[in-house]
Amino acid sequence: xxxxxxxxxxxxxxxxxxxxxxxxxxxxxxxxxxxxxxxxxxxxxxxxxxxxxxxxxxxxxxxxxxxxxxxxxxxxxxxxxxxxxxxxxxxxxxxxxxxxxxxxxxxxxxxxxxxxxxxxxxxxxxxxxxxxxxxxxxxxxxxxxxxxxxxxxxxxxxxxxxxxxxxxxxxxxxxxxxxxxxxxxxxxxxxxxxxxxxxxxxxxxxxxxxxxxxxxxxxxxxxxxxxxxxxxxxxxxxxxxxxxxxxxxxxxxxxxxxxxxxxxxxxxxxxxxxxxxxxxxxxxxxxxxxxxxxxxxxxxxxxxxxxxxxxxxxxxxxxxxxxxxxxxxxxxxxxxxxxxxxxxxxxxxxxxxxxxxxxxxxxxxxxxxxxxxxxxxxxxxxxxxxxxxxxxxxxxxxxxxxxxxxxxxxxxxxxxxxxxxxxxxxxxxxxxxxxxxxxxxxxxxxxxxxxxxxxxxxxxxxxxxxxxxxxxx
Amino acid sequence: xxxxxxxxxxxxxxxxxxxxxxxxxxxxxxxxxxxxxxxxxxxxxxxxxxxxxxxxxxxxxxxxxxxxxxxxxxxxxxxxxxxxxxxxxxxxxxxxxxxxxxxxxxxxxxxxxxxxxxxxxxxxxxxxxxxxxxxxxxxxxxxxxxxxxxxxxxxxxxxxxxxxxxxxxxxxxxxxxxxxxxxxxxxxxxxxxxxxxxxxxxxxxxxxxxxxxxxxxxxxxxxxxxxxxxxxxxxxxxxxxxxx
Amino acid sequence: xxxxxxxxxxxxxxxxxxxxxxxxxxxxxxxxxxxxxxxxxxxxxxxxxxxxxxxxxxxxxxxxxxxxxxxxxxxxxxxxxxxxxxxxxxxxxxxxxxxxxxxxxxxxxxxxxxxxxxxxxxxxxxxxxxxxxxxxxxxxxxxxxxxxxxxxxxxxxxxxxxxxxxxxxxxxxxxxxxxxxxxxxxxxxxxxxxxxxxxxxxxxxxxxxxxxxxxxxxxxxxxxxxxxxxxxxxxxxxxxxxx
Numbered sequence: 001x002x003x004x005x006x007x008x009x010x011x012x013x014x015x016x017x018x019x020x021x022x023x024x025x026x027x028x029x030x031x032x033x034x035x036x037x038x039x040x041x042x043x044x045x046x047x048x049x050x051x052x053x054x055x056x057x058x059x060x061x062x063x064x065x066x067x068x069x070x071x072x073x074x075x076x077x078x079x080x081x082x083x084x085x086x087x088x089x090x091x092x093x094x095x096x097x098x099x100x101x102x103x104x105x106x107x108x109x110x111x112x113x114x115x116x117x118x119x120x121x122x123x124x125x126x127x128x129x130x131x132x133x134x135x136x137x138x139x140x141x142x143x144x145x146x147x148x149x150x151x152x153x154x155x156x157x158x159x160x161x162x163x164x165x166x167x168x169x170x171x172x173x174x175x176x177x178x179x180x181x182x183x184x185x186x187x188x189x190x191x192x193x194x195x196x197x198x199x200x201x202x203x204x205x206x207x208x209x210x211x212x213x214x215x216x217x218x219x220x221x222x223x224x225x226x227x228x229x230x231x232x233x234x235x236x237x238x239x240x241x242x243x244x245x246x247x248x249x250x251x252x253x254x255x256x257x258x259x260x261x262x263x264x265x266x267x268x269x270x271x272x273x274x275x276x277x278x279x280x281x282x283x284x285x286x287x288x289x290x291x292x293x294x295x296x297x298x299x300x301x302x303x304x305x306x307x308x309x310x311x312x313x314x315x316x317x318x319x320x321x322x323x324x325x326x327x328x329x330x331x332x333x334x335x336x337x338x339x340x341x342x343x344x345x346x347x348x349x350x351x352x353x354x355x356x357x358x359x360x361x362x363x364x365x366x367x368x369x370x371x372x373x374x375x376x377x378x379x380x381x382x383x384x385x386x387x388x389x390x391x392x393x394x395x396x397x398x399x400x401x402x403x404x405x406x407x408x409x410x411x412x413x414x415x416x417x418x419x420x421x422x423x424x425x426x427x428x429x430x431x432x433x434x435x436x437x438x439x440x441x442x443x444x445x446x447x448x449x450x451x452x453x454x455x456x457x458x459x460x461x462x463x464x465x466x467x468x469x470x471x472x473x
Numbered sequence: 474x475x476x477x478x479x480x481x482x483x484x485x486x487x488x489x490x491x492x493x494x495x496x497x498x499x500x501x502x503x504x505x506x507x508x509x510x511x512x513x514x515x516x517x518x519x520x521x522x523x524x525x526x527x528x529x530x531x532x533x534x535x536x537x538x539x540x541x542x543x544x545x546x547x548x549x550x551x552x553x554x555x556x557x558x559x560x561x562x563x564x565x566x567x568x569x570x571x572x573x574x575x576x577x578x579x580x581x582x583x584x585x586x587x588x589x590x591x592x593x594x595x596x597x598x599x600x601x602x603x604x605x606x607x608x609x610x611x612x613x614x615x616x617x618x619x620x621x622x623x624x625x626x627x628x629x630x631x632x633x634x635x636x637x638x639x640x641x642x643x644x645x646x647x648x649x650x651x652x653x654x655x656x657x658x659x660x661x662x663x664x665x666x667x668x669x670x671x672x673x674x675x676x677x678x679x680x681x682x683x684x685x686x687x688x689x690x691x692x693x694x695x696x697x698x699x700x701x702x703x704x705x706x707x708x709x710x711x712x713x714x715x716x717x
Numbered sequence: 718x719x720x721x722x723x724x725x726x727x728x729x730x731x732x733x734x735x736x737x738x739x740x741x742x743x744x745x746x747x748x749x750x751x752x753x754x755x756x757x758x759x760x761x762x763x764x765x766x767x768x769x770x771x772x773x774x775x776x777x778x779x780x781x782x783x784x785x786x787x788x789x790x791x792x793x794x795x796x797x798x799x800x801x802x803x804x805x806x807x808x809x810x811x812x813x814x815x816x817x818x819x820x821x822x823x824x825x826x827x828x829x830x831x832x833x834x835x836x837x838x839x840x841x842x843x844x845x846x847x848x849x850x851x852x853x854x855x856x857x858x859x860x861x862x863x864x865x866x867x868x869x870x871x872x873x874x875x876x877x878x879x880x881x882x883x884x885x886x887x888x889x890x891x892x893x894x895x896x897x898x899x900x901x902x903x904x905x906x907x908x909x910x911x912x913x914x915x916x917x918x919x920x921x922x923x924x925x926x927x928x929x930x931x932x933x934x935x936x937x938x939x940x941x942x943x944x945x946x947x948x949x950x951x952x953x954x955x956x957x958x959x960x
Contacts, residue, residue, distance in 0.1 A: 014659060014662050026936070033937055059741075060738055061742050066728050070728065139932075139934035160935075186943055198852060222931050224944035224946075228885065230922070231882060248746050250908075251744045253906060253907035254744060272924075274910075274925075276922070279921050280877075280920055284839075284844065285848075300728055300731055304735035308738065324647060328666060362659065364652025364666070367615055368648065392528070408529060408533075411487070411536055414518050417487075450699065451692065451695030451699050452694070456491050457494045462485070462490055465501075
């Protein structure tokens with residue numbers, strides 16, 4: 001699986017993405033489309049705002065009693081004949097799934113789209129254990145064939161052209177002459193994957209929600225693979241972050257009303273599948289075994305942490321679509337499982353503040369993400385907190401701390417601050433052309449490479465005011 | 474809405490003082506024509522936003538303390554930059570909440586206004602004569618739009634500005650790419666965002682793009698003059714002559 | 718691997734030292750959901766034409782096709798036409814106890830053979846044969862538990878005689894319902910979800926289906942019929958099916 005090389009500095013990875021002409025086009029088209037669809041969906045949905053407040057409240061209330069709801073969920077899943085497992089680390093989660101696979105003799109597993117399984121790098125572990133994982137969400141299927149990682153939380157292959165997909169199918173599926181036509185490509189995937197669904201031993205999914213009151217796991221999909229994967233194989237394993245628990249079915253309706261609208265502008269996704277445990281005894285089909293793997297991986301610590309609010313996330317991708325940084329660099333440049341604004345917070349949650357010493361600054365703090373978020377997560381506030389943590393823990397480079405320290409000192413001394421004006425006016429002279437600063441040394445050159453700057457004025461406002469006060473005396 | 478003469482202190486901001494004094498001068502002249510006695514409390518430097526946004530909260534707190542003290546006696550504080558106004562109203566109280574200045578910080582937050590908000594919501598003035606004629610377009614700076622939830626007052630003024638045709642900017646609520654230190658930490662991304670903004674600006678056919686934030690103006694004019702564009706980026710205050 | 722006790726213990730420890738971000742509560746739930754659900758049905762029964770109209774609008778918006786017949790005896794003719802148009806000579810169907818009527822005879826009259834799903838779980842050999850049939854039959858006929866007007870969604874509960882695959886594997890899904898299935902809003906649906914949970918469920922899955930299977934994963938171009946059905950038809954029967 002081709003990993004992004006994290007040794008390459010983020011700035012360079014971002015710049016490389018900026019140079020990729022097709023990626024730029026794909027990102028603009030896709031994100032603009034998603035934004036328009038979301039705007040339209042909420043535009044004709046006046047109850048939307050109140051429901052978003054409700055949804056946020058439900059998430060907060062659940063966190064306040066998460067132990068109670070998790071316990072209730074576990075009891076209800078087990079009462080229906082399902083099994084619940086507790087994974088603190090990604091390693092735990094992988095081992096649980098592999099144990100189930102080995103015990104049930106699984107050789108091939110079909111997977112419905114799950115960011116949680118990406119997060120724990122499950123596929124590599126399955127392959128190493130001789131269990132063949134097959135991604136069945138079309139976008140995930142494409143990137144699996146391409147040995148890549150998803151570049152968007154809900155549209156994993158938006159960085160690929162139909163031509164690239166056609167070539168990929170021709171090469172990996174041994175089919176000659178595959179036309180670059182999405183209908184044909186989809187039909188090919190349907191046929192290839194139908195075989196896999198019918199033969200698979202195990203189905204692996206994530207879960208958008210788990211309802212504590214009923215022991216129900218909820219899958220929100222469009223293609224039908226979520227249903228296939230939980231109907232045909234004899235074992236179903238759902239891997240889910242523990243923060244996805246919600247109290248009741250009444251709460252579920254609140255989230256369903258806003259989730260698809262935020263993600264794709266649909267009123268509801270094509271399939272919302274409510275799974276309560278393994279099949280009932282008299283049912284024709286459905287898994288004989290149901291396993292729910294509750295995943296911690298840094299989430300539980302954030303209940304009392306600065307990233308608590310990030311636990312409300314519904315993984316809808318709305319913040320990615322409106323983020324000026326994401327819209328220009330795409331998902332891969334971030335270098336981690338989760339990209340975009342919420343991705344920076346989730347990366348810090350999973351891997352610690354050190355992992356985001358550059359990413360925490362991959363934001364102009366414009367706030368579009370907070371506006372778009374269906375549960376109103378204040379992402380900019382937490383980005384600033386992460387920056388503060390990076391500064392306080394001395395993870396930021398010393399040169400930066402020196403500059404900001406000096407700036408802070410200067411701003412605390414008004415006379416020195418005012419004195420800096422004539423000093424700057426003298427120093428700036430060689431860099432001024434036509435009344436604009438066109439070049440500057442050191443880190444300020446990062447600005448002037450592409451933009452001019454106004455020079456320090458011949459008379460600052462303070463100087464003007466002082467002389468005016470003099471004159472009127 | 475004020476009928477009696479108003480006293481207001483001007484918070485010029487660090488960028489305003491050093492780089493855009495003409496904006497400050499224009500504001501003083503305009504406010505005085507409107508019957509406002511303008512004060513300029515000594516010792517002001519910066520609201521601390523650049524330090525705050527980069528995580529240097531101890532340093533930002535010290536600047537917040539100075540700010541609250543300096544502006545304690547002002548009945549109103551007028552701030553020509555949306556981001557600085559946001560800092561004063563939303564973050565300064567938080568920084569000082571466990572200090573003896575907590576109450577003063579809340580009072581400062583309550584009496585501070587971004588310029589267009591002060592003109593429209595406090596002075597009740599929406600119609601002005603202008604210093605420019607022709608087509609203009611308006612860029613919503615992020616802190617004013619999303620931080621202070623203000624998109625109406627600048628537009629109201631521009632729509633009623635004699636001799637000026639206001640056209641809506643496509644992507645008017647999209648970031649210009651400034652973001653403070655972001656502009657020099659990730660200059661390529663910052664410039665890519667700016668290029669899209671300027672393409673939208675040029676598509677309107679406007680002679681100038683108006684904003685209420687020094688950071689946005691620095692970024693946009695930086696790109697416009699670099700590409701030798703005839704379009705100018707101007708502060709709202711620079712367009713206003715007098716009340717009608 | 719953690720034990721349940723360790724896991725819950727850590728959650729509790731975190732909650733103990735975490736201040737709430739704000740005062741918050743989960744949704745208020747109906748104390749007697751079954752009664753509320755009955756009331757919803759009664760009230761909608763009085764305004765069902767308007768609800769049906771809204772359902773039709775939303776259903777068509779997501780790519781569904783609505784047919785109307787007067788009585789349940791006319792359903793086989795609709796299914797027969799759809800089958801013939803798609804070159805199909807056989808259909809699979811929910812068991813009559815789940816459908817509320819038996820389509821086999823009517824379909825035979827249309828020269829369409831009908832494989833009814835069993836209402837009990839057959840042995841493994843029979844199941845294998847049945848799966849082969851299900852996987853190769855072009856049209857699947859089901860009933861509907863709820864028809865949600867707000868979004869054009871049909872909601873199907875699984876169970877004996879009403880397997881999930883009937884509405885999933887065939888390329889064409891036909892769902893038959895009458896006015897008793899109509900509901901207006903997601904909020905009303907949640908009352909039914911609460912109510913169903915108070916009974917012992919004979920099936921493990923509840924499926925909300927909003928139009929045909931789709932994706933836009935390739936260059937954001939919308940295509941239908943990825944893994945699930947390419948077409949969804951709903952047949953509304955004016956006379957109550959259970960008359």
